[in-house]
Amino acid sequence: MPDKILDAVTSDPVSMGWMQGLPPAPDKRLAWARADHMRFPTHRHAFSHMREFLPTARVGRGQGPVWQLPVALRDDLDAVAFTRPDDGRSLTWGDVHAVNFTDAVLVLHRGTIVYERYFGVTRQDTPHIAFSVTKSFVGTLAEMLIAEGRLDPAALVGDLVPELARSGFADATLRQVMDMTTALDFSEEYTDPASGIGAMSNALGLTPRPSGYAGADDVFAFLPTIAKEGEHGQRFTYRTCNTEVLGWIVARTEGERLDQVLSRRIWQPLGMEQDADFLTDTSGMPFAGGGLNPVLRDMARFGEVMRLGGALPGGGQPIHAAALASITAGGSTAAFDPAGYAWLPGGSYRSQWWFVGGNHGAYSARGIHGQAIYIDPAAEMVIVRFGSHPVAANTAFDPTSLPAYNAVAEHLILHG
Amino acid sequence: MPDKILDAVTSDPVSMGWMQGLPPAPDKRLAWARADHMRFPTHRHAFSHMREFLPTARVGRGQGPVWQLPVALRDDLDAVAFTRPDDGRSLTWGDVHAVNFTDAVLVLHRGTIVYERYFGVTRQDTPHIAFSVTKSFVGTLAEMLIAEGRLDPAALVGDLVPELARSGFADATLRQVMDMTTALDFSEEYTDPASGIGAMSNALGLTPRPSGYAGADDVFAFLPTIAKEGEHGQRFTYRTCNTEVLGWIVARTEGERLDQVLSRRIWQPLGMEQDADFLTDTSGMPFAGGGLNPVLRDMARFGEVMRLGGALPGGGQPIHAAALASITAGGSTAAFDPAGYAWLPGGSYRSQWWFVGGNHGAYSARGIHGQAIYIDPAAEMVIVRFGSHPVAANTAFDPTSLPAYNAVAEHLILHG
DSSP: OOOSOOOTTTTOHHHHTTTOBTTBOGGGOOOGGGTGGGSTTTHHHHTTOGGGTSOEEEEOOTTSOOOOOOBOOOSSSTTOEEEOTTTOOEEEHHHHHHHTTEEEEEEEETTEEEEEEEOTTOOTTOOOOOTTHHHHHHHHHHHHHHHTTSSOTTSBHHHHOGGGTTSTTTTOBHHHHHHTOOOBSOOOOTTOTTSHHHHHHHHHTSSOOOTTOOSOSSHHHHGGGOOBOSOTTSOOOOOTHHHHHHHHHHHHHHTSOHHHHHIIIIITTTTOSSOEEEEBOTTSOBOTTTOEEOOHHHHHHHHHHHHTTTOOTTSOOSSOHHHHHHHHTOOOHHHHGGGOOTTSTTOEEETTEEEOOSSSOOEEEEEGGGEEEEEETTTTEEEEEEEOOSSSSGGGTHHHHHHHHHHHHHHHHHHO | OOOSOOOTTTTOHHHHTTTOBTTBOGGGOOOGGGTGGGSTTTHHHHTTOGGGTSOEEEEOOTTSOOOOOOBOOOSSSTTOEEEOTTTOOEEEHHHHHHHTTEEEEEEEETTEEEEEEEOTTOOTTOOOOOTTHHHHHHHHHHHHHHHTTSSOTTSBHHHHOGGGTTSTTTTOBHHHHHHTOOOBSOOOOTTOTTSHHHHHHHHHTSSOOOTTOOSOSSHHHHGGGOOBOSOTTSSOOOOTHHHHHHHHHHHHHHTSOHHHHHIIIIITTTTOSSOEEEEBOTTSOBOTTTOEEOOHHHHHHHHHHHHTTTOOTTSOOSSOHHHHHHHHTOOOHHHHGGGOOTTSTTOEEETTEEEOOSSSOOEEEEEGGGEEEEEETTTTEEEEEEEOOSSSSGGGTHHHHHHHHHHHHHHHHHHO
8 A cells, every 4th residue: 555645646546457457466456355445545446346345235227217317518617616614725616526536426407417527437337335325315215104104203213123122222213213313322433443333334244354253243133232322312413323223124114125125116216227236234134324336327316306306307206295395394403513513504414314504405415435415406406426535534525525516506506 | 954855845945035034034044154155955045146145246238228028928838748868757848947946947939038937036137146157158258259350269378368378278279278178187076175166166255265275366366276187179078267267368358357348248239138247256357157147038138149140130240140150060079978968969069158969959058056048049949047956067957958948949840
C-alpha cells in the first residue's frame, strides 16, 4: 500500500490496475482475507465488484420491460457553484466529483436524465455497493406493510420477533426501530473493531473474523445479544442493528427472505434494468443495513418513484401513497437535533430516510463512502451517487455533497 | 444427514426445507465450510444457489432484446419409452426424470420449446451450476478465435502461455488441449481428495482447504505444477485441467477475463434472458472447467445456435460457420475408444464437446450430476438438462439419459 495521501486521481482504480492481468500481479491482487474490499484505496475497485469477494443473493428484475428513463443531457450543471460550509471555499458541481471520490453520479430532472457521469471502474451496468442506502429500501418496504395493515407501527419488537423478547429490542416499538430512536448498547464506530458495528460485521462475515472467533455466526444469532441502554423513543441514534431487526420483521411478515421481497415488491414492479446483488451471511439472510448492490440508474428509478408519490410515470402505484405520505411527513427534529449532525441543520430521520432540512422538503438515502439517493421535491429533482471516499463517515463528504445537491436543485428551479 | 438411501422424492430439496426459515433451523442449514454445496442430498438445494455459497462474477446479458423461444408444449413425449442398456429395463421419458434426479429439463424441436419441466427448487429463472457443460462454451470460444485466425491449433501451449513453459503442458498443442489428448499426471477422480481434481478444487477454493494448506492459491499458480506423463496426442483422457489452460489461452488472446469474453461473444449476441453466474477463484478468474451457472433456457439457446450452424433464427451469425464445422467434424474415435466409455460406443471428443456415436451426428456438453446440452441434428432437436444425481460421475446417469435423449429424438423424427 502506498503511504502517501492519495487523491481521487492518484487512487483511480483503473490506473492502480487492481485485479488486472491474467493473473494479476501479486501487488495488484485484492483479497477478502485482508479486507481489501473494505479499505482505501483498494475499495475503489472492490465497491464495484462485491460479488467477487462475498456470497450474494440475486435481487431479480424479472422479465418485464425496463422503465426507460429519457435522456437529455445538459451542459450547464458543471458550472453550478456552491460554498463549502466547512472551509468557506467555492467549488463547482463539475469539480466536486474528484474532491469527494465520486464513482458515478446522475441527476434526474422531472424524470429525465440531465446529467450522468461514471468514473474509475464503475459503468452504467456495474452494480456498486450502496451501503446504508439499502436501509431506505427496507424502511420503505416496512411502510408498505404498514399501509397494507399487515404491520402495526405501535407493535413491540418482542411480540413481532419472539427471538428478540429477551434482547434490548424487546420493548421497542416498530416505529422506534424504523426511526432509530431505540436506546441500545451498540456503537456505530466503523473504525473500531470492538464496536457494535464491528461485532456485527464479524457475525455477518463481511470482514475476516479474528482467529479463535467465538461470536455469533449470523445476524439472527447476533441481534438477540444486543442489550438496552437507556429509554427507547427519546432521541435518534444511528445504529445499523435497527435495520437488521427491521429486515427480519419485513421478511417474517412476508414469509420470504429480504432479497425475494425486494425483487417482488420493488425490483420487478419498477422495471429495473439490472438485477441487484445482495450480500448475505451464512444463514442466507441479506445484509439489510448495507448489503445492496444496484446499478446507478436503478437507484435513480427508486428515487424517482418516491418523488412521484409511489406512482410510475407509465401507470401503476407500486408503493402506496399512504406509505409515501408517512415517510415524507419527516421525523422529529427534537429527537434528531441532539445527535449533532452539523451538516443537516433542521434535519430529521423517518422510516430509514434522512430529511436534510431547508425549505425544499428534500430527503435522502445515505451510505458511507458517498452513496446517496437525494430527492428534492421542490426542484422536481433526484440525484443518485456512488462514491469510494477514503473515510467511512458521512461527515467526511457531507460538506462537499449536500450543499452541491442543493445548489443543483436551486439552479434547476431558477433555470428550468 | 440421513443415512438411508434417498431417492429423488425423499431427497426433494423443497420437502427437505434446506435454508428455509428466518433463521433456518440448525439441521436445515447448509455451509460452504462443510462442503454441503458439493454433496448429496444438500447439493440438491445448493446447485441452484451457488452464488450464495461462493464468490461469483457476472456474465452479463446486456440490455438487448431477449431471443424469444416459441413454446408449443406437446403431451406425447412423456410416453416415449426406451430400454436401459445397463439392466435392460424399460422406462419412459416421463418417468426417467425422478430416476436420474433431474432438476430441470427442456426439449427444443426445430427451435420451439415442446417440453419443459422444473423440479425441486429449480425454476425458469434459477441459475443452476452447469459443471462441465461450461467446458463446451470455452471450447467453442477457442474455435471462434481459431476461425478468426487469432489462434493456431498447432501452436504449443508453452509458446501461448509462457508461464506453462516448464509444465507438462509446454509441448502440447492447442488442439491437443482442446481435444484432451494431452498426457498429464492429473487424475480426474472426484471422490478422491488426493486426486488432481481434488488439488485443483482446493486451489480454486471450491471446497474448504485442509488446515495448514500450503498448495496453490489460484488456478494460475496450480496449472504450472502439473507434470507430463506419457506422450501428448495419443489418446483421449478426460482431465478438467485442460479446460483451465484453454480458458487462460482464450482470456489472454482476448485480453479480458473469461466472464467478460463469454458475455461479449455469446451472452449478449445470443439474446440470453438472464445473466449467468460464474464461480471465481481468489484471482478473480472464472472456473473454466465447471463454474458456469446459467438458467435452463439460456443453455437451450446455446444448443440451438450450435444446431443452426452458429446462426440466429432472427439473423446474425455470432458463432462462425467455420468454428461450427470444425467442432461438428467430431474427434478421433481411435483416440477415444481406449478411454472405455461403455455408454458412448463410437463416440469421440472434439473441442470440449462429446460426440455420442450413432447415426444422428448427435453431440453433447456434459457435466457431472446430470448437466447436459444434447444436440441431435438429424432430429432437429436440442435437449438441455440440469440434475443433482447423488453420484459425481457421468456413468451413474448415462444409461438413463443418453438412450432417453435418443428415444425422444427418434420419436420426433417419426412423428414430426
